[in-house]
Amino acid sequence: MSLIVQKYGGTSVGSIELIERVAGKVIATKEQGHQVVVVVSAMSGETNRLVGLANEIQGDAPRGRELDVLLSTGEQVTIALLAMALQKRGCAAVSSTGRQLGILTDNKFNKARIKSINGARLKKSLDEGYVVVVAGFQGVDEEGNITTLGRGGSDTTAVALAAAVEADECQIYTDVDGVYTTDPRVEPNARRLERITFEEMLEMASLGSKVLQIRAVEFAGKYDVPIRVLSTFDEGPGTLITFEEDVVEEPLVSGIAFNRDEAQLTVKGVPDRPGVAAHILGPIAEENIEVDMIVQNVGSDGTTDFTFTVHRNDYNKGLLVLEDTLKNIGGGQVGGDPHIVKLSLVGVGMRSHAGIASRMFTALAQEKINIRMISTSEIKISVVIEEKYLELGVRVLHEAFELGQENEEKNSG
Amino acid sequence: MSLIVQKYGGTSVGSIELIERVAGKVIATKEQGHQVVVVVSAMSGETNRLVGLANEIQGDAPRGRELDVLLSTGEQVTIALLAMALQKRGCAAVSSTGRQLGILTDNKFNKARIKSINGARLKKSLDEGYVVVVAGFQGVDEEGNITTLGRGGSDTTAVALAAAVEADECQIYTDVDGVYTTDPRVEPNARRLERITFEEMLEMASLGSKVLQIRAVEFAGKYDVPIRVLSTFDEGPGTLITFEEDVVEEPLVSGIAFNRDEAQLTVKGVPDRPGVAAHILGPIAEENIEVDMIVQNVGSDGTTDFTFTVHRNDYNKGLLVLEDTLKNIGGGQVGGDPHIVKLSLVGVGMRSHAGIASRMFTALAQEKINIRMISTSEIKISVVIEEKYLELGVRVLHEAFELGQENEEKNSG
Numbered sequence: 001m002s003l004i005v006q007k008y009g010g011t012s013v014g015s016i017e018l019i020e021r022v023a024g025k026v027i028a029t030k031e032q033g034h035q036v037v038v039v040v041s042a043m044s045g046e047t048n049r050l051v052g053l054a055n056e057i058q059g060d061a062p063r064g065r066e067l068d069v070l071l072s073t074g075e076q077v078t079i080a081l082l083a084m085a086l087q088k089r090g091c092a093a094v095s096s097t098g099r100q101l102g103i104l105t106d107n108k109f110n111k112a113r114i115k116s117i118n119g120a121r122l123k124k125s126l127d128e129g130y131v132v133v134v135a136g137f138q139g140v141d142e143e144g145n146i147t148t149l150g151r152g153g154s155d156t157t158a159v160a161l162a163a164a165v166e167a168d169e170c171q172i173y174t175d176v177d178g179v180y181t182t183d184p185r186v187e188p189n190a191r192r193l194e195r196i197t198f199e200e201m202l203e204m205a206s207l208g209s210k211v212l213q214i215r216a217v218e219f220a221g222k223y224d225v226p227i228r229v230l231s232t233f234d235e236g237p238g239t240l241i242t243f244e245e246d247v248v249e250e251p252l253v254s255g256i257a258f259n260r261d262e263a264q265l266t267v268k269g270v271p272d273r274p275g276v277a278a279h280i281l282g283p284i285a286e287e288n289i290e291v292d293m294i295v296q297n298v299g300s301d302g303t304t305d306f307t308f309t310v311h312r313n314d315y316n317k318g319l320l321v322l323e324d325t326l327k328n329i330g331g332g333q334v335g336g337d338p339h340i341v342k343l344s345l346v347g348v349g350m351r352s353h354a355g356i357a358s359r360m361f362t363a364l365a366q367e368k369i370n371i372r373m374i375s376t377s378e379i380k381i382s383v384v385i386e387e388k389y390l391e392l393g394v395r396v397l398h399e400a401f402e403l404g405q406e407n408e409e410k411n412s413g
Numbered sequence: 414m415s416l417i418v419q420k421y422g423g424t425s426v427g428s429i430e431l432i433e434r435v436a437g438k439v440i441a442t443k444e445q446g447h448q449v450v451v452v453v454s455a456m457s458g459e460t461n462r463l464v465g466l467a468n469e470i471q472g473d474a475p476r477g478r479e480l481d482v483l484l485s486t487g488e489q490v491t492i493a494l495l496a497m498a499l500q501k502r503g504c505a506a507v508s509s510t511g512r513q514l515g516i517l518t519d520n521k522f523n524k525a526r527i528k529s530i531n532g533a534r535l536k537k538s539l540d541e542g543y544v545v546v547v548a549g550f551q552g553v554d555e556e557g558n559i560t561t562l563g564r565g566g567s568d569t570t571a572v573a574l575a576a577a578v579e580a581d582e583c584q585i586y587t588d589v590d591g592v593y594t595t596d597p598r599v600e601p602n603a604r605r606l607e608r609i610t611f612e613e614m615l616e617m618a619s620l621g622s623k624v625l626q627i628r629a630v631e632f633a634g635k636y637d638v639p640i641r642v643l644s645t646f647d648e649g650p651g652t653l654i655t656f657e658e659d660v661v662e663e664p665l666v667s668g669i670a671f672n673r674d675e676a677q678l679t680v681k682g683v684p685d686r687p688g689v690a691a692h693i694l695g696p697i698a699e700e701n702i703e704v705d706m707i708v709q710n711v712g713s714d715g716t717t718d719f720t721f722t723v724h725r726n727d728y729n730k731g732l733l734v735l736e737d738t739l740k741n742i743g744g745g746q747v748g749g750d751p752h753i754v755k756l757s758l759v760g761v762g763m764r765s766h767a768g769i770a771s772r773m774f775t776a777l778a779q780e781k782i783n784i785r786m787i788s789t790s791e792i793k794i795s796v797v798i799e800e801k802y803l804e805l806g807v808r809v810l811h812e813a814f815e816l817g818q819e820n821e822e823k824n825s826g
Contacts, residue, residue: 016469056429057497070493073486080483084470
């Protein structure tokens with residue numbers, strides 16, 4: 001008997017009909033002899049409806065404690081309905097909020113992080129024969145305040161629960177049937193990967209392949225939880241996310257990720273002295289603006305330029321913060337561009353192969369796509385380009401690295 | 414400085430606009446120098462929407478633990494939105510679920526009763542200067558399961574909180590501006606009462622005057638909590654619910670209550686031996702069917718007839734239970750009628766005045782309204798009549814006891 005954690009996102013539980021369908025899938029798993037924990041999101045549209053109500057009162061960006069009280073109801077509705085659907089089919093099931101399972105988080109409302117989970121409570125219910133239906137995305141802080149993990153946090157809940165009870169597999173059901181070499185809507189020739197390493201997945205997720213939340217992948221890697229991404233709507237093996245050592249043959253490049261949601265902020269001509277980066281980024285972090293890429297060039301004339309990317313929603317706030325900062329530093333100009341995208345090649349194979357970067361830059365140059373920023377890690381190369389070149393850039397790179405279905409053989413490293 | 418508990422029902426918080434309006438009323442109270450606790454219901458329509466979702470899965474009567482998990486989200490949405498609306502106006506406010514305030518109930522899902530409340534937590538937040546916005550209708554049992562008090566339970570929450578923190582007044586805001594001599598939709602000449610005793614209110618509520626829940630009134634009486642019923646939409650003093658000794662002049666009859674939601678169940682020809690009533694009502698109670706009026710006539714031929722009324726929704730279930738019971742008892746026939754209503758005269762003044770009953774029966778007889786059952790207490794007389802005579806019966810009695818606006822003077826006792 002295995003212990004399986006399944007997670008169904010908002011589009012998988014978006015109607016009573018779909019909830020009934022999920023109940024069928026859960027029971028099929030249970031009838032194979034497994035213990036099953038099901039983590040669910042709010043019904044699709046529900047979170048937006050609730051945010052809409054809050055916006056009517058507080059304008060664009062209601063934040064803080066009360067938003068979490070509001071949003072956490074979305075998942076609570078789904079757990080009750082799914083538990084009822086299971087019970088109707090004769091399956092012993094019990095719902096559980098984040099609080100009831102002892103999902104303890106820090107007290108950063110709207111963006112809380114899980115600190116610990118009381119796995120014993122969950123184990124007890126499983127051992128009593130129940131399917132446990134858990135509200136994703138939520139927890140409580142040490143004072144019992146309701147917290148949420150931010151959008152997509154249900155994936156993190158699923159992986160964290162899987163880690164807490166040492167589940168054999170954490171299955172993430174979504175509306176795609178696995179992880180692809182790139183977004184099939186942009187490149188129709190994109191191919192589903194049988195497996196992908198945690199490190200690659202981490203890069204893919206953070207770079208905007210929306211299949212899995214980055215926090216979830218980090219958690220999974222840290223606690224050795226095998227994740228499988230599957231489709232709620234189609235049968236199929238999905239994509240297994242593994243540790244590198246499991247993989248025998250490694251392609252050079254696994255996929256191409258991109259992110260449309262970024263904006264670029266630039267500070268020019270600031271005094272080039274130790275600590276200037278911290279001076280610039282400190283106030284940004286204090287405003288809870290998450291920074292992605294950071295590039296600083298070698299300075300000249302005693303000044304330096306400093307560029308970084310943030311979520312597009314944080315662009316205007318970022319500009320204001322930087323202007324304040326420069327007043328304190330004494331010097332420099334603030335600039336930026338909200339119309340940029342990030343494009344990234346990801347692959348553990350590129351570690352041991354030179355020439356990937358130049359092949360990438362050459363392919364883009366041939367199409368006259370100008371590269372604004374470059375940032376590299378061991379298993380990825382990211383470039384920032386103008387937004388209008390996104391689709392062209394993805395297709396050019398997909399072809400240059402022979403990632404398409406007809407090229408599968410050639411790309412093996 | 415007084416401590417005021419205010420309760421706003423679903424129609425008072427049925428839209429963002431109305432929630433903003435409630436925020437204004439709360440702040441006006443706060444600015445008069447009072448500490449304020451606000452108890453709210455789900456936005457009107459929300460509970461029905463949630464029940465509808467459950468019904469899609471489980472059919473007519475989904476019950477049990479998961480229904481409470483589902484329904485309790487309705488109030489949780491309202492507390493978050495109202496707290497946001499207060500904060501927007503610069504008023505320090507914090508929302509609280511039933512669990513967060515330590516509202517402990519028994520574990521009778523869907524119909525739980527409050528066992529205790531942690532008043533210290535509420536007091537602490539009030540002393541820190543917060544308006545505390547509390548989700549009505551909900552609590553947790555000793556194992557941390559979410560429970561609900563049944564429809565209208567928000568009134569009970571408000572009164573129980575008022576008792577727990579020894580509030581100076583518990584104000585129930587609703588869509589009517591007080592307690593009337595009878596339903597103004599049935600008798601346009603109905604008059605708002607300045608004050609009414611707890612005992613009368615208890616009878617009025619249980620008999621179907623929907624202004625206040627009976628459990629709430631019981632609680633208020635037990636813990637000496639003064640309640641005032643007011644309109645959310647109009648200014649005015651409402652109706653104060655007092656203890657009898659406060660009332661100087663007492664009218665004979667305060668009002669006429671009625672209940673359309675009842676059905677009559679009859680058992681005929683059962684063996685007339687000790688314990689037979691318990692044998693009949695025991696299984697009814699086990700099925701959680703609440704019984705209202707009970708009438709047993711003196712028997713003859715060693716058998717007796719036994720009639721009682723239940724909520725109309727429980728009529729069919731009641732019939733089935735009775736048929737089962739009679740098989741065990743050995744004898745008797747089951748009958749009933751779902752098309753009956755109960756009409757009641759209520760007034761503490763009738764205690765010391767004979768002749769009220771005969772005046773009532775005479776008035777009804779003059780209109781050829783047949784009386785099926787009669788039941789009396791110290792301060793009320795109830796009759797069961799055919800449903801079609803309801804409006805006629807109310808008007809006849811309202812006139813017979815001179816309860817209308819032009820008769821106010823004459824009726825003083």
